[in-house]
Amino acid sequence: MAKNFIVKINSVEKIEQLLQEIYDQSVKQYNEIQNEMNKLSNSCNLADVTIEEKTKYSKAIHDLFGDKEKVLKMKFEVSKLMSEF
DSSP, rough: OOOOOOOOTOOHHHHHHHHHHHHHHHHHHHHHHHHHHHHHHHOOOOOOHHHHHHHHHHHHHHHHHHHHHHHHHHHHHHHHHHHHH
């Protein structure tokens, strides 16, 4: 659900709303990434698969961890900005 914001330079309220929306979206993304990681880890038994499948699994988990890290950094930066307002 995309929202359009008109941010005025001296409108603290609008900036706070925008930051809150960004923070809320990052929480949602974090939860979606964690759900995908859970689905992936629950969907396979690594003892019964080939090396190639283990490699693909490892890459997918690694990519999801990278995405998770980016979302956490964004949440942290938004939190720092919100504390300044």
